[in-house]
Amino acid sequence: MSAALETEIVIAGGGIAGITTALELLDQGRRVTLLERAPRERLGGLANEAFGGMLFGGTGLQRLNGIHDSPELFRDDWYRAAEFGPDDHWPKRWADTYIERCVPDVHDWVRGHGVHYFPIVHWVERGDHRALNSLPRYHVLWGTGLHLTQTLIRALENHPHRDKLDLRCGHYVEDFLTDNGRISGVRGRAGDVPFTLTAGATVVASGGINGNLQRVRQVWDRERYGPPPALLLNGAHPDGDGHLHEVVTRFDGRVVRLGQMWNYATGIRHPQPQFPDHGLSLIPPRSALWLDSAGCRIGPDPMISGFDTHRLCRRLGNQPDQYGWLVMNRRIVLKEMAISGSHINPAFCRRDLLRLVKEILLGNHEQYELLAGQCPDVVTATTPEELAAKMNAVAGGDKVTAANLRSGIGPYDAQIERGPTFHDDDQLRRIAQLRQYRGDKARTLKFQKILDGSALPLVAIRVMLLSRKSMGGIETDLSSRVLDTRGEPLPGLYAVGECSGFGGGGISGIRSLEGTFLSGCILTARRAARALA
Structure with missing residues (x-):
């Protein structure tokens, strides 16, 4: 038997964007139904797994760190990174809005819910050969994305207007309803039971396409990233399948720039x-x-993380086998290695400052044991010969030779041995620059040789492209209204968060300054709720 429901506003998707939209609408006393396809324990979506970095310019925390930012510099950096095209009207409008409103509408809003930021602003995406982030802007949530989502979920459950919220998990939205040319709700399934839900307004908050690797390969930007990779990992979730993107298209909505993704190398x-x-x-x-x-x-231009993630993906995707190796030693892993995510970083996730300080001073031994003991792409050895054999066992074949390893490691170590006066390797120059900022100095060794007998064993990690976030999506105006193929709003339909390319179908252009994703979900959700007021 099917169920027929009715509400004032329906939100399709219970990630951070959907939750934020619901909270804002409850603040207005609106009657809201929030539908999430996953079970209740996964409410919050991919944000539960996020490390929790957000990009802001002009915050008090920046000033406390001696960073004097300006909207003009922020905008210059954003546009340079995005490389907007002539048709990117709405992405530019959204970028300008983000730069103007991210502090009051996101940073301060998050603080207002009792969630705080780690006291050191991090400097990511500095740029390889030209500046991207000219200054540190990456604010890390103390407690990671998991703490934020659970805080906002509690705010929903304890809201003074909780009686106006109908929260339904395990409800998969398959299609829209229409009435006289207006989107009038949704239909779908709750397990085996079909349902229809009529609503005055429908908000799509279903996330991106990057959990669907087949879809990712279909829209893969061959010109930038090389051929669609056979070796491609899923860093999102299969629920992020892009189904509602296709539904929006069927109703004449514009879905654009899906080849623009934020993947990792x-x-x-x-x-x-x-x-x-x-x-x-x-x-x-x-x-x-x-x-x-x-x-x-x-x-000859070495690959180094933290400077231009887009370019790293581009270079790896154009390698003959589309994968590479990171070679280091145990000391480097303990001091410098990190894994992105919430649960994998218990010191941050549990807000355990003592544990974090211990890891910074003594190294993250638990993470090293996880990598060395359980990860199938990680091998350890005491000599290049042994390491080459183990690398070949992981990848199959016999491509890696000890001679190749020594030809790369030997000259690098020799420069370190000669001392900083004679460093002519660009990686060593960048390490010197990184250590000038205190946010990086604490986690960056001072010119560590690879073949250092006191730092063994050697560690090799096979790395490949990982699908993560959609930077293109459903085109929206500054009220998060979905636009049709003529550029006019589709009556009754809104899109927020990743499904909208975090605003306008591509707020970040081809390259994010990083940290624009959680914050973009909140910004687009709050603007949709204001428009619905």
Whole structure:
């Protein structure tokens, strides 16, 4: 038997964007139905797994860190990174809005819910050969994305207007309803039971397409990233399948720029996979050497993380085998390695400052044991010969040779041995620059040799492309209204969060300054709720 329901506003998707929209609408006393396809324990979506970085310019925390930002500099950096095209009208409008409103509408709003930021602003996406983030802007949630989602879920459950919220998990939205040319609700299934829900307004908050690797490969930007990779890991979730993108298209809505994605070049197979091709993204050490599939150092321009993620993906995707190796030693792993995500970072996730300080001073031994003991793409050895054999066992074949490893490691170590006066390797120059900022100095070794007998064993990690976030999506105006193929709002339909490319179908252009995703979900959701008022 099917169920027929009715509400004032229906939200399709219970991630951070959907939750924020519901909260804002409850504040207005509106009657809301929030539908989430996953079970209740996964309410909050991919934000539950996020490390929790947000990009802001002009905050008090920046000023406390001696960082003097300005809207003009922020905008220059954003546009330079985005490389907007002539048709990117709404992405530009959304970018300008983000720059103007991200502090009051996101940063302060999050603080107002009792969630705080780690006191040091991090400096990510600095740029390889030109500035991207000219200044540190990456504000990390103290408690990670998990703490934020659970805080907002509690705010929903304890809201003074909780009686106006109908929260339904396990409800998959399959299609829209229409009435006289207006989107008038949704239909779908709750398990085996079909349902229809009529509503005065419908908000799509269903996330991106990047959990659907088949879809990702279909829209893959070959010109930038090379051919669609055979080796591709899923760093999102299979629920992020892009189904409602297709439904929006069928109703004449515009879905644009799906080839613009925020992927990572540092994916490894998850040691405890929850679904096929489940991957983790590393935040790799700056002191590790990037090698190709044969074990030769990639160059002459070395690959180093934290400067331009888009370019790292581009370079790895255009490698012959579309994967590479990070080679380092145990000391480097302990001091510099991090894994992106909430649960994998218990010190941040549990807001355990004592544990975090201990990890910074003594190294993250628990993470090292996880990588070395459980990850199928990680091998350890005491000599290059042994390491090459183990690398070949992981990848299959015999491409990696000890001679190739020594040809890359030897000259690098020799420069370190000669001392900073004679450093002529760009990776060493960048390490010197990184250590000038205190946010990086604490987690970056001072010119660590790879073949250092006191730092063994050697560690090699096979890394490959990992699908993560959609930067294109459903085109929206500044009220988060979905636009049709003529550029006019589709009556009754809104889109927020990742499904809208975090605003306008692509607020970040081809390249994010990083940290624009959680915050973009909140910004678009709050603007939709205001428009619905």
